[in-house]
Amino acid sequence: MGTPQPRAKTPAPLDGFPEVLAQARDGSPPACQWLYESVAGRVAGYLRLHGAHEPDDLTSEVFLRVFDHLRDFEGEEAGFRSWVFTIAHRLLIDDHRRQSRRPKTVELSGPMTDRVSGGNAEADAMHAIEQNHISEVLADLAPEQREVLTLRVVGDLTVEQVAEVLGKSRGAVKSLQHRGIAALRRRLEEATP
Amino acid sequence: MKHLLLRRRDTEAVMDGSPVAEGSPLDGVDAFLTGMRSEFAAMPAPAPRPTLAATLDGRRELRPASGPVPKPTFPERKPRVGLRPVVAVFATGAVLFGGLATAGALPAPVQRTTADLGSHVGIHLPGGTAVHAGSGNGGAPGRGHRDPHPRPTTGSTPRTSAPRPTTSPSTVPITPRSTVAVPPNLPTVPTLPVPIPRPSLTTGVIPAPSSPLQLKDRLRSELLPKQLTP
Numbered sequence: 001m002g003t004p005q006p007r008a009k010t011p012a013p014l015d016g017f018p019e020v021l022a023q024a025r026d027g028s029p030p031a032c033q034w035l036y037e038s039v040a041g042r043v044a045g046y047l048r049l050h051g052a053h054e055p056d057d058l059t060s061e062v063f064l065r066v067f068d069h070l071r072d073f074e075g076e077e078a079g080f081r082s083w084v085f086t087i088a089h090r091l092l093i094d095d096h097r098r099q100s101r102r103p104k105t106v107e108l109s110g111p112m113t114d115r116v117s118g119g120n121a122e123a124d125a126m127h128a129i130e131q132n133h134i135s136e137v138l139a140d141l142a143p144e145q146r147e148v149l150t151l152r153v154v155g156d157l158t159v160e161q162v163a164e165v166l167g168k169s170r171g172a173v174k175s176l177q178h179r180g181i182a183a184l185r186r187r188l189e190e191a192t193p
Numbered sequence: 194m195k196h197l198l199l200r201r202r203d204t205e206a207v208m209d210g211s212p213v214a215e216g217s218p219l220d221g222v223d224a225f226l227t228g229m230r231s232e233f234a235a236m237p238a239p240a241p242r243p244t245l246a247a248t249l250d251g252r253r254e255l256r257p258a259s260g261p262v263p264k265p266t267f268p269e270r271k272p273r274v275g276l277r278p279v280v281a282v283f284a285t286g287a288v289l290f291g292g293l294a295t296a297g298a299l300p301a302p303v304q305r306t307t308a309d310l311g312s313h314v315g316i317h318l319p320g321g322t323a324v325h326a327g328s329g330n331g332g333a334p335g336r337g338h339r340d341p342h343p344r345p346t347t348g349s350t351p352r353t354s355a356p357r358p359t360t361s362p363s364t365v366p367i368t369p370r371s372t373v374a375v376p377p378n379l380p381t382v383p384t385l386p387v388p389i390p391r392p393s394l395t396t397g398v399i400p401a402p403s404s405p406l407q408l409k410d411r412l413r414s415e416l417l418p419k420q421l422t423p
Contacts, residue, residue: 029251036249037238045233060242067248068256131232137225152208153226154234174201181204181222188221 017077025071035070036063039081043088046154049135050146052095053102062088082161085151089165140187145180148173294318 023031043062047055065087073083138146144166151162163173203219210230213223240246247253293299294307297319308321 025255027251027255029249032249032251036241036245040238041236042234044239045236048236049233056239057242059239060245063241064245064248067245070255071257127232130228134225134229134232138229149208149226150229150233153229156234177208178199178201178204181207181219182199184225185199185219185222188225 039084049150053099085155086165145176148176149180
């Protein structure tokens, strides 16, 4: 693994989260923009890791739902992230159902190379290789284990929040997480020469 | 490589992003999860699609809040305690009255009335007045009337051993047995013996009466003089 270099940072809130939320409810463009940029990257990564058909389109769909129901939301920033991922999780399930009914298409280009855009071709290629490797390793896990690991790592959610998103108990999520880590370790050890 | 047992505490630490010790069994997992965070959690937000972009720019208004969900209101339940004693007294009385009526232990007029009323709805109680004359069962309770118009029996009913007619069914109409009304015991009326038609000596054909009037005339002319003759 290379040294991690974060490419996008969560923007600093204009004020406290409650104020941003209140402004966004009133339709303030900077507040809406901040809410979008604070979570959209994670949501897109989560959707991409789970093989969404069009992750960027689905991310936009997730946030359309978020903003449509923003006036019904009550809570803090962590609760907001958990709520956004709940919507993303449900739309992902719908997307998988749609994909299963739709005839499959084969991409002519590489699976990840066309999805990474940037000015540095070499860096982009490295990112694409890294992302492919991560996707392949995670694909070997059980779906529920993969779901828990991605929500915890990519979504940055706590065990309780993951339990809320998936509709499972806290103990069940902890158990899935433990087994997922064990499976991941076995998989990585097998791949190591 | 030998698989070491993982402790939940170590798993939690790796998931939270805490650094693991050098040579830890979760070293590789930690590096993998770090790469996962940097590649997927720190992705730039994708460019919003037109509808979402309009929302973010304030060109599209947000949907108004749906408001608090009203709780369904139910009418307050009335206490049913007041009805219970009434129901209990009524049920006890019904059971007691029914038992006495079945045993025939009610006072005579009440028993008779009860039995009469019960017989109308198919409940036969002792002490009733209405016993059908001529029913042939001695007026025993519970074996009342016979239906004067019973329904024709279906094919599943076993057939009786009555001899079948030898003539063609198309020439002689056969009245179904099941539709013949059996009258109760009626007073007997002396009837004349029915003459048996004898075949003609010349032709051997039985002369059949063409009408009831002809039969009547034949009876008068042939049989009555013989009977009156000493």
